[in-house]
Amino acid sequence: MMKKINIPFFIIKFWFVCGILALILPLQPDQIELNKILLGPNLEQWCGYDHLGRPICERLIMGAKTSLSVAIVVVLISFIVGTFFGVICAWLGGIYDKFLVAMIDIFISFPGILLAIVLAGLLGPGLANTVIALSIVSWVGFSRLARIQTLSIKNRDHIIAAHALGTLDYVIALKHILPLIIAPLIIEATFTIASVIIAEAGLSFLGLGIQPPAASWGTMIRDGTQYMLVAPHMVLAPGFAILSLVLCINLMGDDMRDRMDIRD
């Protein structure tokens, strides 16, 4: 059982370490060397050089930092905001609950990435706006899950008892509801991290996310598509990076779900 998760977990750890190293190492991902333009992978540079003669390896590491920091910030915001609204509205019930359900329905019926594209287009490109756009799209999942879970345990004896004893609402929410619903929310968070990484890459690919010269896996693929026929390493390297990270996060999420024994 332990061996099964080892590889995905190792790869995730690898990318996290890369993301942290990007802050420390003296990397020069924007160093342009004209005589190395589109040079393929070699012993010195395992991933080769891009269309401006910049080292792709170093850009991948910077890209890991961008992707992971965007994903973590977005998931944190969505987790807190979504759970807050989900629990509150389910707890209060009535019109609040109906309003939340209506909001969730509207957001779910609209394709997420399309909404993110519209928002990023309206807000303008840039790191902060990407985070805002993706957070607006991602909070719904948490909210829906938190609401359903809260509804299902709202009438349990220990909560009725706490209520009867005059415990304050927020204490009930924090101490008696949240601990019981946190496990599925954490599983949701892992899947959301994976989808946010893809969404950020997608927005950057469309030119709406991270702006050059800052490195992001999405912009790297975007630059690479122009040279796909002559320098496939320009798209393969960031492509594999996204694939490995997202796949491993999803595998880890599945595994966590199995272990925490949560049913749909």
Added chain:
Amino acid sequence: MRTEKKISQTKYLLILYVIFFQFFISSCKDSNRETIAVGLSTSPITLDPRYATDAISYRITRLLYESLVDFDEEFRVKPQLADWQKISPTHYRFSLRKNLKEFHNGSPLTSEDVRATYQSVLNPEEISPHKGSIDMIKSIHAVDPNTIDFKLFYADPLFPGRLVIGILPKELISKKHNFSRQPIGNGPMKIISFKNDKHLKLKRLDDNKIIEFITLKDPIVRVLKLLRGEIDLIRGNLPPEIVSWLAEKDSIKVKKKKGSTFTYLGFNMEDPLTGNYYIRSAIAHAIDRKSIIRHVMGKSARQAEALLPPEHWAGNSDLVSLDYNPDKSRRLLAQAGYNDSSPLRIIYKISNDPFRLRLATIIQSQLKSVGIEVEIRSYDWGTFYGDIKEGRFQMYSLSWVGLKIPDIFYYIFHSKSIPPHGANRGRLNDYNVDLILELAKFEASLDKQALYYKDLQKYLLDILPYIPLWYEDNILVSKSDIKGYKLNTDGNFDSLRYVTKNN
């Protein structure tokens, strides 16, 4: 989780559908296409020669219409529809040649059509962008069906070279016919259809061969379609690396020829930073054009020192090249009061074309190595071009395509040509430049005019309102069964008049 599953199911259905559709399309594709298909990066904006200003429109209208005069390889004027004689400095007489081709609607081309065409360009109600270049015309008079007189307000020895607008039939002009989509001229090709502004079909009248122009914005799509045989040739607008890659393929031919498309860095002369000569000169000496041409342009360009290439009759071949000299550049910056601790910061505007962006990023890094901090701002074409015309920039780069008549210098550098009156976008206001331009304008002999323009180009290289970068080559990439395409300096599509395809 149930919704997620549903989504993935739809996704699979969609993929299946796309695969199925792909098969359907490829089975429908006729492999023995008789036509010659050209892949374009942008569609022609108009097929009306009175309004065509962009390169693609200009190149295609040349196939549909003929004009009174044309240019040879040295950019000298030569007769096309008509020969001319100069009766006085302000009076030119054009005689139409015998046995001219009829218009595509069957009516003959006469001097009345010429008169109607030019009158409609000069008509104040029509807003033709070419009006400025022929506004010295005082009157146009059709003497007889084959002779036409132009009288001018002032003497202009360059006048015949200005009559390059394709001739339209008079009766359709008066009916306000939509030439921009249903062109009717007397050129070697006739329109068949123009679907969705993306697929233009022309018929070559000599041999009834169909020539197609298909707009494919993405360079990779254009290349893949060429390899698959859906198009037969591509003219330029491909990343140089792709061109070298294609050159190694057996089924593909690549030809290059020196071009005259002039790429430059322009400055705002009214800005306190870029208005400073030391700063402009420092930037000029910090750009390593040789290695950019070698490594980035795939050697498909040559260094430029002036607006007109040296082979132009008014071009100057004795200009001293701006050398790459970072030390000199640092010295000049120090003279202007900048060094590494207080670096010069400049904003550099460009369009959002990926290749231009790539070049700009390289120039940015070269300037950084001498201590100039450049911020690149790239905009969609409309915003960018608007900013440039309004003078909202410090530094920008653009290209001039198809320059022929040397009075372009007046249009670009005279202090009276600040937009909207001309293209002096950098707001250059230099007494000497104005003086040389005025002298050249009123000089009767073309040889003496050429001397003035040669001097002017030397002077411009000294004061640097533009940093000349390079002339881009004209490139042809075609299937190897395409025969007889000859590239020319101008970069037009004239070879399509006779190019053949062996099946």
